[in-house]
Amino acid sequence: xxxxxxxDAVIAGILLAQKxxxxxxxxxxxxxxxxxxxxxAEKGVPASAFEIIDCPDTIEMAxxxxxxxxxxTESSLVKGFDYLKExxxxxxxxxxxxxxxxxxxVLKLGVVRENLRPCLISHVPQVNGGTAIxxxxxxxxxxxxxNLVDFAILSSCYAEFVLEIKNPRVGLINIxxxxxxxxxxxxxxxxxxxxxxxxxxxxxxxxxxxxxxxxDVLICSGFVGNVxxxxxxxxxxxxxxxxxxxxxxxxxxxxxxxxxxxxGVPKPVVVAHGISNDNAIKNMIGLTxxxxxxQLCTKIKEAIQYA
Amino acid sequence: xxxxxxxDAVIAGILLAQKxxxxxxxxxxxxxxxxxxxxxAEKGVPASAFEIIDCPDTIEMAxxxxxxxxxxTESSLVKGFDYLKExxxxxxxxxxxxxxxxxxxVLKLGVVRENLRPCLISHVPQVNGGTAIxxxxxxxxxxxxxNLVDFAILSSCYAEFVLEIKNPRVGLINIxxxxxxxxxxxxxxxxxxxxxxxxxxxxxxxxxxxxxxxxDVLICSGFVGNVxxxxxxxxxxxxxxxxxxxxxxxxxxxxxxxxxxxxGVPKPVVVAHGISNDNAIKNMIGLTxxxxxxQLCTKIKEAIQYA
Numbered sequence: 001x002x003x004x005x006x007x008d009a010v011i012a013g014i015l016l017a018q019k020x021x022x023x024x025x026x027x028x029x030x031x032x033x034x035x036x037x038x039x040x041a042e043k044g045v046p047a048s049a050f051e052i053i054d055c056p057d058t059i060e061m062a063x064x065x066x067x068x069x070x071x072x073t074e075s076s077l078v079k080g081f082d083y084l085k086e087x088x089x090x091x092x093x094x095x096x097x098x099x100x101x102x103x104x105x106v107l108k109l110g111v112v113r114e115n116l117r118p119c120l121i122s123h124v125p126q127v128n129g130g131t132a133i134x135x136x137x138x139x140x141x142x143x144x145x146x147n148l149v150d151f152a153i154l155s156s157c158y159a160e161f162v163l164e165i166k167n168p169r170v171g172l173i174n175i176x177x178x179x180x181x182x183x184x185x186x187x188x189x190x191x192x193x194x195x196x197x198x199x200x201x202x203x204x205x206x207x208x209x210x211x212x213x214x215x216d217v218l219i220c221s222g223f224v225g226n227v228x229x230x231x232x233x234x235x236x237x238x239x240x241x242x243x244x245x246x247x248x249x250x251x252x253x254x255x256x257x258x259x260x261x262x263x264g265v266p267k268p269v270v271v272a273h274g275i276s277n278d279n280a281i282k283n284m285i286g287l288t289x290x291x292x293x294x295q296l297c298t299k300i301k302e303a304i305q306y307a
Numbered sequence: 308x309x310x311x312x313x314x315d316a317v318i319a320g321i322l323l324a325q326k327x328x329x330x331x332x333x334x335x336x337x338x339x340x341x342x343x344x345x346x347x348a349e350k351g352v353p354a355s356a357f358e359i360i361d362c363p364d365t366i367e368m369a370x371x372x373x374x375x376x377x378x379x380t381e382s383s384l385v386k387g388f389d390y391l392k393e394x395x396x397x398x399x400x401x402x403x404x405x406x407x408x409x410x411x412x413v414l415k416l417g418v419v420r421e422n423l424r425p426c427l428i429s430h431v432p433q434v435n436g437g438t439a440i441x442x443x444x445x446x447x448x449x450x451x452x453x454n455l456v457d458f459a460i461l462s463s464c465y466a467e468f469v470l471e472i473k474n475p476r477v478g479l480i481n482i483x484x485x486x487x488x489x490x491x492x493x494x495x496x497x498x499x500x501x502x503x504x505x506x507x508x509x510x511x512x513x514x515x516x517x518x519x520x521x522x523d524v525l526i527c528s529g530f531v532g533n534v535x536x537x538x539x540x541x542x543x544x545x546x547x548x549x550x551x552x553x554x555x556x557x558x559x560x561x562x563x564x565x566x567x568x569x570x571g572v573p574k575p576v577v578v579a580h581g582i583s584n585d586n587a588i589k590n591m592i593g594l595t596x597x598x599x600x601x602q603l604c605t606k607i608k609e610a611i612q613y614a
Contacts, residue, residue, distance in 0.1 A: 127545055138482060141482060141489060141490035141491075142490045142491050173534065175445060175448060175529070175530055175533040175534065175537075182448060182530070183448035183449045183528075183530045184448075184449050186530075206537050207533075207534040207535075207537040207538040207541065208537040208538065208540050208541035208544070209541060210538055210541055211541060211542065211545060212541065212545070220534075221490075222482075223482055223489070223490045223493075223531070224530070224531060224534055226482040226514075227480065227482065227514040227527075227531055227534065227535060228514075228534060228535075228538055230482075230513050230514040230515040231514040231515065231517055231535055231538055231539065232538065232542065233515050234514065234515035234516060234517055234518060234519065235518065235539065235542050237515070238434055238518060238519070238555055239546065239551075239553065239555075239556075242553050242555060244546075244551050244553055246546065246549050246551055248545055248546075248549060249546075
């Protein structure tokens with residue numbers, strides 16, 4: 001039931017995703033059983049094609065995250081996390097309330113190391129056709145330098161194992177390239193990142209280089225990252241509406257990656273954009289599947305122990 | 308001597324600007340006298356056409372701002388501020404070192420109220436053809452809520468008197484529209500701004516609405532504002548290089564406004580982009596002239612007293 005166009009876009013996306021699954025992979029659907037069954041029937045698909053977990057409760061997009069997790073125990077969001085925790089499923093994805101997904105993932109799954117704050121990451125298209133990771137994009141509005149170091153380790157693992165970038169370059173978003181430039185947060189973070197030998201830290205990156213293949217991982221506070229992706233989305237919308245055609249503009253479409261992973265929790269969790277259509281839902285499922293198959297969370301647990 | 312293309316672009320811009328001056332307006336040039344005279348001669352302009360103040364020292368773009376101001380007393384930047392302070396000129400503009408311009412303006416001119424921190428503002432094109440103000444864009448990397456309130460008062464005056472926008476709408480850049488959303492800085496700033504009766508505060512604005520005529524003044528910390536304008540510049544460059552044509556893209560050209568005013572000092576000061584060409588220099592001078600003619604600094608002194 002997650003997202004502005006649920007359940008239709010979600011069901012349509014699930015059917016697209018199912019065609020791309022390998023024999024050992026399968027989808028488990030969480031939502032109101034009768035509604036799912038009738039929507040599948042509309043598409044000529046028997047209910048027996050999927051394992052369906054009946055979840056009569058719904059968490060509204062504007063609802064309080066913590067309250068929703070505590071009270072809506074029969075919602076798809078809470079039941080999905082319960083199944084994930086109990087290893088009945090190996091990854092969990094939703095286009096529902098982002099705040100509730102963040103709170104639910106931490107409350108239900110815990111974090112991979114004491115005092116670690118999970119981050120929400122975003123895929124950022126590059127002019128050369130590649131992809132970089134921007135982290136955090138909204139899980140942590142206020143950050144300490146130590147949080148940004150953790151985001152760097154988590155996101156570097158993601159870039160290495162899920163995006164298959166060898167020795168990913170990690171840059172710190174800043175308002176100057178020199179190490180001594182910036183605000184209190186970035187000046188200290190730069191010093192800390194320079195000491196982490198397992199990271200390929202390349203220094204400060206100005207936001208003008210967000211899309212120009214200067215770095216594979218771009219680190220910032222959740223406030224700054226959220227402002228950055230929403231500014232880029234705003235410009236994308238303006239240029240799209242003005243009828244401009246460009247391969248780079250196409251690559252800025254949120255649909256292409258399907259969602260934002262939450263890193264730092266011990267299981268694969270992906271949150272999709274609220275406006276997700278069927279293609280975005282399909283890609284959200286594909287992304288979650290890659291996070292499972294690459295054993296990302298196991299790699300992250302190792303990396304965060306030794307950093 | 309300010310900017311990457313000085314002195315040629317500056318001289319060319321000055322000659323363009325001079326054609327648009329009113330009879331009671333005149334330009335005073337600060338720089339190495341013999342160089343200015345030979346550059347004017349190349350253009351067939353007699354040195355007597357301008358008052359020229361000989362400034363043999365040069366401040367490099369990468370130089371330390373405070374050190375430069377203290378040591379390079381014969382630079383155009385320091386002499387310009389001296390003339391401004393002594394009312395020998397009424398406004399001062401340069402495409403030189405932004406940090407040195409900020410430090411110089413405060414050290415030489417002071418601020419319009421005790422404990423006030425001046426801000427650097429940027430003109431932001433709107434899809435409807437209008438212009439909004441983003442403030443601060445880099446003078447203050449770390450800000451307290453009180454600083455952001457001052458930026459709002461200063462920038463609202465600018466929008467009202469220089470851009471001639473009646474009762475300008477002031478929005479706070481934030482990662483959610485609800486007053487309780489955001490980081491520690493924006494949550495408190497929202498509460499403070501709501502209490503300032505002289506401001507038309509319309510609440511939080513998400514960065515996706517930076518260009519869509521939601522607000523006339525957009526307030527944020529210098530770190531966030533600097534990241535925003537450089538991200539937009541980066542996308543502008545990408546789309547420009549890909550050969551796209553669009554009126555909105557044209558309006559994103561830094562040349563159109565010619566520079567970033569420093570607000571909160573008692574005299575008109577404008578800093579132009581380091582890459583300024585002749586057209587940008589012309590517009591920088593035109594903007595400084597408007598700030599003088601509209602008596603912006605007098606209006607600001609009144610507004611900041613009564614807020």
